[in-house]
Every structure is written in C-alpha cells, then in structure tokens.
Amino acid sequence: MTDETPKPPAEDTPAPVDETPERPSESTPEATAEEQQPADEKPAKPKLSDEEKAAKIAAAKAKAAAAKAAKEQEDAEPKPPWEEKPVPPEHADAADDPEVAALAAAVADSVLGADNYAGHVTVSIPRDKVLEVCRFLKDERKFAFLVDLTAVDWPEREEGRFDVVYWMHRFEDSKRLRLRALLPDSEPIASVTGVWKTANWMERETYDMFGILFDGHPALERILTWEGFNGHPLRKNFPVEGIDTGAAIYPDVYPPGGGPVRDEEVEPPPEKKKPEKATEATE
Amino acid sequence: MSEQFPSLFDVEEMELSFGPQHPATHGVLRVQLKLDGEKILDAKPIIGYLHRGTEKLFETMAFPQCIPHTDRMDYLAAATNNQGFCVAMERLLGITIPPRAAYIRMILAELQRLASHLVWLATHAIDIGAITPFFYTFRERDAILDLFEEYCGARLTLNTIKIGGVPFDLPDGWVDRCSALVEGFPAHIDEYEELLTNNRIWKKRTIGIGVVSPEDAIEWGLTGPPLRGSGVEWDIRKVFPYDRYDEVDFVVPTGVNGDTYDRYLVRMEEMRQSCRIIRQCLDRLPDGPHMARAPKVLRAREGMIYGSVEAPKGELGYFIVTTEKSTQPYRCHVRPPSFINLQVLPEMVRGHLVADLVAVIGTLDIVLGEIDR
Numbered sequence: 001m002t003d004e005t006p007k008p009p010a011e012d013t014p015a016p017v018d019e020t021p022e023r024p025s026e027s028t029p030e031a032t033a034e035e036q037q038p039a040d041e042k043p044a045k046p047k048l049s050d051e052e053k054a055a056k057i058a059a060a061k062a063k064a065a066a067a068k069a070a071k072e073q074e075d076a077e078p079k080p081p082w083e084e085k086p087v088p089p090e091h092a093d094a095a096d097d098p099e100v101a102a103l104a105a106a107v108a109d110s111v112l113g114a115d116n117y118a119g120h121v122t123v124s125i126p127r128d129k130v131l132e133v134c135r136f137l138k139d140e141r142k143f144a145f146l147v148d149l150t151a152v153d154w155p156e157r158e159e160g161r162f163d164v165v166y167w168m169h170r171f172e173d174s175k176r177l178r179l180r181a182l183l184p185d186s187e188p189i190a191s192v193t194g195v196w197k198t199a200n201w202m203e204r205e206t207y208d209m210f211g212i213l214f215d216g217h218p219a220l221e222r223i224l225t226w227e228g229f230n231g232h233p234l235r236k237n238f239p240v241e242g243i244d245t246g247a248a249i250y251p252d253v254y255p256p257g258g259g260p261v262r263d264e265e266v267e268p269p270p271e272k273k274k275p276e277k278a279t280e281a282t283e
Numbered sequence: 284m285s286e287q288f289p290s291l292f293d294v295e296e297m298e299l300s301f302g303p304q305h306p307a308t309h310g311v312l313r314v315q316l317k318l319d320g321e322k323i324l325d326a327k328p329i330i331g332y333l334h335r336g337t338e339k340l341f342e343t344m345a346f347p348q349c350i351p352h353t354d355r356m357d358y359l360a361a362a363t364n365n366q367g368f369c370v371a372m373e374r375l376l377g378i379t380i381p382p383r384a385a386y387i388r389m390i391l392a393e394l395q396r397l398a399s400h401l402v403w404l405a406t407h408a409i410d411i412g413a414i415t416p417f418f419y420t421f422r423e424r425d426a427i428l429d430l431f432e433e434y435c436g437a438r439l440t441l442n443t444i445k446i447g448g449v450p451f452d453l454p455d456g457w458v459d460r461c462s463a464l465v466e467g468f469p470a471h472i473d474e475y476e477e478l479l480t481n482n483r484i485w486k487k488r489t490i491g492i493g494v495v496s497p498e499d500a501i502e503w504g505l506t507g508p509p510l511r512g513s514g515v516e517w518d519i520r521k522v523f524p525y526d527r528y529d530e531v532d533f534v535v536p537t538g539v540n541g542d543t544y545d546r547y548l549v550r551m552e553e554m555r556q557s558c559r560i561i562r563q564c565l566d567r568l569p570d571g572p573h574m575a576r577a578p579k580v581l582r583a584r585e586g587m588i589y590g591s592v593e594a595p596k597g598e599l600g601y602f603i604v605t606t607e608k609s610t611q612p613y614r615c616h617v618r619p620p621s622f623i624n625l626q627v628l629p630e631m632v633r634g635h636l637v638a639d640l641v642a643v644i645g646t647l648d649i650v651l652g653e654i655d656r
Contacts, residue, residue, distance in 0.1 A: 152604050
C-alpha cells in the first residue's frame with residue numbers, strides 16, 4: 001500500500017480537495033444505485049471513484065499521521081499504571097533471603113528451594129523436618145503468629161500428591177513467610193499444634209477436606225463435615241456435585257468409597273404418573 | 284451443705300447441647316457443654332452446619348465468577364469479602380487500580396464495617412439483656428443499607444467490587460447523602476454508649492468475662508477486635524496497606540484488659556475511626572476512571588498468592604493457587620477470621636457461668652456463614 005500511495009495524492013491533491021463538498025450528494029447510496037442501472041454513465045463512474053479513491057487515500061493518510069502523532073505523544077508522557085496492560089509478577093529465586101539463609105544454616109537439609117513471588121517468599125521443606133523447622137522459626141526467628149495452614153491437591157504429581165502450606169507472620173517487622181511441604185497420599189505429617197495452638201482447627205480442617213493425617217494432633221476429628229462422612233471434599237477426584245451422604249447411615253447400600261449415585265441407579269420418581277391418572281379419572 | 288451431701292452437689296456433671304437452634308449462638312453453632320451446676324467445666328464448639336463447599340465451587344469458576352460467592356461467606360460484611368478476593372486477584376494479575384476506585388472501595392468497606400459492627404452491637408446487647416440498642420442500631424444500619432442499595436442495587440449480598448476497580452461510579456448526590464450520614468453518625472455512637480458504657484448491669488456482665496492475654500491471643504491466632512482488645516495494636520490496614528489506606532489518617536484502638544468490655548470499647552472506637560476514614564475519603568475523592576484497563580479474560584501465571592484485608596471480624600485472607608495461563612483458581616482457600624477466633628471459645632468460657640457463654644459468643648462476633656463456608 002505504502003508503495004502505491006505516494007504518487008496519486010501528490011498530483012491530485014488540489015482536485016479532490018475542491019470536489020469534496022460535492023461528493024456527498026453523489027456518493028449517497030441512492031445516487032449510486034441510479035447510476036448503476038443505466039449503462040451509459042458507466043465511464044463516468046470509474047472517474048469519480050478514482051478521484052474518490054485519491055481523496056480517501058489522502059484522508060486515510062492524514063488520519064494515520066494524526067493517530068501516529070497522538071500515539072507518539074501518548075508514548076512520550078507515561079500512562080498511569082491502571083491504563084496499561086497488567087503484567088503479572090515474576091518468580092524469582094529467594095535463596096539469599098535472610099530467613100531462608102538462617103533456616104538453611106540452622107537446620108541441615110531443610111531448604112529444598114526458595115521462591116519469591118509477588119513479594120512472598122515460599123520455602124520448600126522436606127516433610128520430615130516440618131516440626132523442627134517450625135520450632136526454629138517460631139523460637140529463633142520470632143514468627144509468633146501462624147496466619148494460615150492449608151493444603152493443595154495435585155493428583156497427577158509423582159513426587160507427592162499434596163502440598164501442605166504454612167503461612168506465618170512476625171510482628172516486629174511485619175514479615176511473612178510461607179513453608180511448603182510435599183506429601184505423598186496416605187502418609188502422615190507432623191502436627192504443629194505444639195508450636196502454635198491455633199494450628200489445631202486448621203489441621204482439623206485440612207484433615208477433613210483432604211484426608212491428610214497429622215501426627216501428634218490432640219484430637220484429629222472432622223470439623224466441617226460430620227464423623228462418618230464418606231470422602232474428603234477438596235480432593236480433586238471428589239465430585240463437585242457431591243456424593244450421596246447416605247453412605248454413613250446405610251453402609252450396606254452405599255459402601256465406603258462409593259461415589260455419587262449414577263443417573264441409571266436413580267429410580268424415576270413414581271409421583272409423576274399418579275397426577276396423570278388422577279386427571280384422566282376426573283375427565 | 285457440701286459437707287453433708289458431697290456426692291450430690293460437687294461431683295455431678297451434666298452435658299448440655301447449646302444450640303444449634305439457640306438464638307444466642309448467632310447462627311447454627313452448637314456448643315457441647317460440660318457443666319457443674321451453672322459452671323462451665325468444658326465447652327466444645329461444633330460447626331459445619333452451614334458448610335456449602337464454597338472453596339470447592341471456586342475451583343470450577345472463572346475468577347470474576349467467584350466474587351458473588353464471597354458475598355455469602357460473611358453475609359454481614361459482603362463488601363469486605365469482595366475486597367479481600369479482589370485485592371488478592373489484583374496482586375496475582377499485577378493490576379493497579381485507579382485512585383477513584385480505591386477511594387470508593389474504602390468508603391464501601393468502611394460503611395460495611397459500620398453496618399457489621401452495628402449488627403454485632405445489637406445482637407451482643409440483646410444477648411446480655413439490653414434490648415433497646417437493637418432498635419437504635421438497626422435504624423442507622425438501614426440508612427447504610429439504603430446507601431448500598433442506591434449504589435449497587437443490593438442491600439446484603441452486594442457483589443460490588445470487581446477485579447480492577449468498582450463496577451459503577453457513584454450516583455449523583457450519593458456523596459452528599461453519605462457525608463450527611465457520616466456527619467451524624469458519631470452522635471448516634473454517643474447514643475449507644477450512653478445506653479451501655481456506664482450501665483451497671485452491662486459492666487457487671489462484661490468486665491472480667493472471657494479474658495485473653497496478649498500472648499494467648501497471638502498464640503491462638505486471634506485477629507481483629509479480639510486481638511486488639513487484648514492490647515495488641517495490629518491492623519492489616521496499617522501493617523499491609525491495601526487500596527489507599529496509607530493515605531488516610533486513622534487510629535487503631537486497643538484495649539487493656541482483654542475482656543468482653545474492652546472488646547466492646549474497641550469496636551465502638553473503631554466505628555468512630557471508620558467515620559473518620561469515610562469523611563476523609565469523601566473530601567479527597569479523586570476524579571478519573573473507576574475501573575483499571577484489565578483484559579476481559581483474566582489469565583494468571585502459575586503461582587501462589589495470599590491477599591488479605593481487615594474485615595470487621597479480623598484478618599480475612601484469600602490464598603489462591605493458579606496454574607499457568609489459567610482462567611480459574613486451581614485452589615482458593617479462605618482464611619476466615621471468625622473460624623480462627625471461635626477456636627479460643629473453650630479457653631474463654633472455662634470456669635464461667637452459662638450466661639457468660641452467651642456474652643463471650645457475642646464478643647467474638649462470629650458469622651457462621653464464614654466459619655463453615
């Protein structure tokens with residue numbers, strides 16, 4: 001396009017500019033329709049369209065130039081951050097973080113990796129060192145406050161199905177640190193209720209939702225579902241629509257480990273036929 | 284007496300189920316009590332009656348679709364729930380919200396804090412036997428809900444904060460009506476305090492009840508007014524300022540004794556501070572857009588994020604795990620303040636009378652929708 005355009009506008013620019021006021025009446029859809037029907041006026045049309053083309057090209061060029069200028073101006077003055085396309089934070093290595101360094105120095109083989117994402121440091125630790133690491137962080141590094149404890153289920157991962165995540169806070173300088181321990185299915189992990197009392201219900205919830213066993217918990221009972229509930233709802237293989245909770249009440253009908261009732265197993269409700277019969281009888 | 288009949292009066296223990304259909308449990312909370320006469324030997328809260336699997340539902344929905352579900356958790360403070368989720372999501376996606384949106388959010392969140400504290404005051408007072416404050420507080424709460432209704436059309440489940448800002452600009456005249464409400468509000472707080480603060484019965488029922496030391500409060504993970512009532516000055520709005528809380532001036536009130544009365548005073552002062560924040564926000568309300576230019580389909584990078592806000596009940600956190608280029612959370616865990624705060628109930632009521640249990644449940648300000656999720 002750019003190769004062809006330079007010539008016509010340079011030669012014809014005066015003409016189209018003069019004719020532009022007249023053009024609207026001719027180029028209306030009605031006018032063009034009338035022109036197209038008679039065959040005599042055909043030669044006139046391409047002429048017009050040529051001029052039109054030139055005008056259009058000129059207009060487009062001017063427009064593009066204006067847009068370009070505007071864009072350059074916009075680029076020149078920085079846009080506010082909410083006008084720009086959001087950029088998600090990047091992962092960064094956090095091995096040089098003072099907490100991570102202190103932890104690695106104090107507890108041998110405790111740091112498998114450290115990641116900084118959006119300002120939050122996540123330390124991966126082996127599952128058999130959880131208690132030792134938490135004790136050290138609370139007693140020596142003054143992480144007095146356990147904010148959150150939960151788990152994430154990755155059923156396809158080979159190294160271990162669950163991530164148990166600890167999220168702690170230090171009051172002195174408002175520093176937060178996250179621990180992550182890999183845990184294979186059906187293997188227990190040490191309870192940290194002895195370190196922070198608040199872990200009690202958090203661990204109960206994690207046990208209830210994921211079936212993760214916490215060794216040394218004073219009373220590891222279900223908390224959000226009831227004793228005898230069949231399954232652990234936040235595991236990825238637990239159906240979103242839920243299971244038939246008759247499992248605990250009728251173990252012979254719904255054996256433990258049984259999933260949701262399939263459609264074919266559900267008997268159609270018999271009430272539907274009755275009203276029909278009734279209406280027939282009344283008719 | 285006890286010397287004559289030791290076995291009859293000293294040894295007998297009774298088990299009593301308090302709730303789940305008891306009006307003073309503020310929802311479907313059941314507390315299994317072990318009693319010696321009127322004295323509580325042990326208490327065990329039993330929860331889960333309102334469990335709806337919200338965290339499981341989050342995993343099946345696109346990010347913006349999760350927001351209406353956050354409304355249903357702490358249904359007395361929907362705006363702060365929305366805000367918590369959106370603050371976490373914005374950190375995950377790297378969105379900066381425009382200043383006008385941040386100020387509107389702060390106004391909504393503080394109005395929501397007022398509304399939530401008013402419900403707390405009403406129910407807490409009525410539990411202890413003071414019925415009058417209920418009528419006063421619900422008068423003001425209705426005015427606040429009217430403002431919400433005018434802004435977004437809903438009164439309870441607001442769904443009024445979006446990822447990247449707020450869905451609407453403020454309607455015409457809203458600012459004037461809001462500032463009129465806020466100007467008159469401290470006088471109303473005086474009204475409530477006149478009824479309760481120096482009331483002899485109120486003091487007898489609350490002073491020295493459910494004492495938590497600051498060390499215990501931290502150990503048990505308390506946040507919000509229960510933590511501040513014990514004398515720990517800690518507020519997410521100050522510690523990790525989100526939106527534009529670092530630009531407004533307010534004080535974090537703290538208690539001294541960590542009892543029910545101190546927590547009451549802390550919340551009353553918090554309401555005054557909320558009014559102060561709203562007034563500053565209304566005065567400085569900047570012009571500009573109310574939504575950031577976020578893409579229509581939000582895609583996250585692989586990672587874990589935690590975002591938290593100071594909800595009326597304490598620190599409300601959202602822990603979100605995403606996979607590469609996902610449009611929905613892989614896992615979204617909520618840290619509900621009520622859930623963690625309720626844990627300390629047995630410690631607080633041991634040795635007290637059954638009537639004090641009602642006061643302690645009230646002072647913890649729990650919402651079962653948030654506890655059970």
